[in-house]
Amino acid sequence: MIGIGNSFRRDDGIGPATVATIESLHLPGVSVVVTDGEATRLLDAFAGADLAVVVDAMRGEPPEPGRIHCGHGAPTTGGGNTHGVGVAAAIGLAEALGRAPQRVVLLGAEVENTDIGVGLSDPVLAAIPELRRLILVELGG
Amino acid sequence: MTDHDREVRIGSLARVEGEGALQVIIKDGRVQQANLQIYEPPRFFEAFLRGRQHTEVADITSRICGICPVAYQTSAWLAVEDACGIDVGAGIQALRRLLYCGEWISSHALHIYLLHIPDFLGYPDAISLSRDHRDVVERGLRLKKSGNAILEMVGGRAIHPVNPRVGGFHRAPTNSELAVLAEQLRHALDDALATVEFVANLDFPEANVAVELLAVHHPDHYAIESGRIRSAGGLDFSSADFPAHVVEHQVPHSTALHATFDGGRYLTGPLARYSINSSQLSPLAREAAAAAGLGPTCRNPFRSIVVRAVEVVYAIDEALRLIAAYVRPDMAAVSTPPRAGIGHGVSEAPRGLLYHRYQLDADGLILAAAIVPPTSQNQAAIEDDLLAAVSANLGLDDAALAHLCERTIRNYDPCISCATHFLDLTVHRQ
Secondary structure (H helix, E strand, O other): EEOOOOOOOHHHHHHHHHHHHHOOOOOOOOOOOEEOOOHHHHHHHHOOOOOOEEEEEEOOOOOOOOEEEEEEEEOOOOOOOOOOHHHHHHHHHHHHHOOOOEEEEEEEEEEEOOOOOOOOOOHHOHHHHHHHHHHHHHHHH | OOEEEEEEEEEEOOOOEEEHHHHHEEEEOEEEEEEEEEEOOOOOHHHOOOOOOOHHHHHHHHHHOOOOHHHHHHHHHHHHHHHHHOOOOOHHHHHHHHHHHHHHHHHHHHHHHHHHHHHHHHHOHHHHHHHHOOOHHHHHHHHHHHHHHHHHHHOOOOOOOOOEOOEEOOOOOOOHHHHHHHHHHHHHHHHHHHHHHHOOOOOOOOOOOOOOEEEEEEEOOOOOOOOOOEEEOOOOOHHHHHHEEEEEEEEOOOOOOEEEEEOEEEEHHHHHHHHHHHOOOOOOHHHHHHHHOOOOOOHHHHHHHHHHHHHHHHHHHHHHHHHHHHOOOOOEEEOOOOOOOOEEEEEEEEEEEEEEEEEEEOEEEEEEEEEOOOHHHHHHHHHHHHHHHHHHHOOOHHHHHHHHHHOOOOOOOEOOOOOOOOEEEEEEEO
């Protein structure tokens, strides 16, 4: 269970906030990692896992804060540029290196406000119960 | 449009940090222009530092870049401490140098293995490289991890470190914590030496950058976290004199400012650092450089990958030396009472010389801030190199020419996000 984001950039903290609600359940065989999405740490987080559920903040066009997106495997990136090596490349790299979990599930929640500061905006906060339900379905499956 | 008139446009540059484009215009068989178009929105850090407290600079400027936050923090605290007349002492300085070694290792390993090696081995990206050269990429990832381990131990975390502050650190690590780190670094040193051997055998096109070189120089060691400024031409001056020599100016095609050194184009970064300071590398790093075929200077941008690999050896060697000599400071930080004044700071970010200047009032509020990142300074020299590369290879078709231009740019490991003040290629053949 991997939560990606920066809790000090408001809605970017949706990943860490969501996985915290799973960590508190102390589910057997489930380890919870909070990370910034940097590739080498994501590769480490994948180590030995059959399933990785990754929760991250995302932007949609047109935007709808709190809307949830779900995908499997490596996402395609929007452009040819790169800020370091991100989530998509990390999953691609893990697959090429034979380090990818059998299943990778990506859950994204659209953000409203990523300014400096703590706390989620209302529509993003309201997405947590549904994200949590989707995660528990994946963990159960 | 005839065969002699072409426009090559790269709409979005891959494997560089940030976003930018390149436009090359060829008219009557001659290259007229090679413009790097940096189109990330300007980031306004200089503006929102105004009105903040002098003690906040480390936390604010670390957010400028996820790849080289320590560089931004370092030049910032150097400038603020210069303004306040504060000397942090040798113990804290050594810990700062150790932290910065972590950033060099991590940043260089990322560029060498995930961004630059694919160019030499003919792969479009690191993922396809990994399918055929798994061991190579695994070695790069281990190296990067060792750099991150330093950042995490000394900086509190690998990206945007939170433990350093103006005046020192919130907490100094214990000797036993650093001993664990040293064990990891001893293994990383083997990977770093293997990296130099590997990149030394790559195929390097002939190239030579003729512009002036500028780097931080320290009398006692290969400059990283502090020092004066030195040019290949022999000038030596303090950070306070940087504004007298380096002038920034706007160009229409980029949101990043260009810069000139005494009126001319110049280059900072690994080639400049190595050419000015190579005699100060550790014996192990010098031996690795010599075995890889590097002389005392290096002006071939394709060979910058070898210089980076040598610098990784140095940074690990130096980190081990710093850990062996470490005495935990009694105080993790010195007090930093403000005073009115102007301070300057320079350090060697992985991509080159990074300058900060702050003007403080008597209460420590920042009245003015200036940040001159290495990629901004290098833009004009990169354009020069592009012009030369395209001029020498006009016979190539547009796709091959575009690929050559991308390689030319990646040689400099530009960090467009930092510079924003960056890449897409268009070649206009008219």
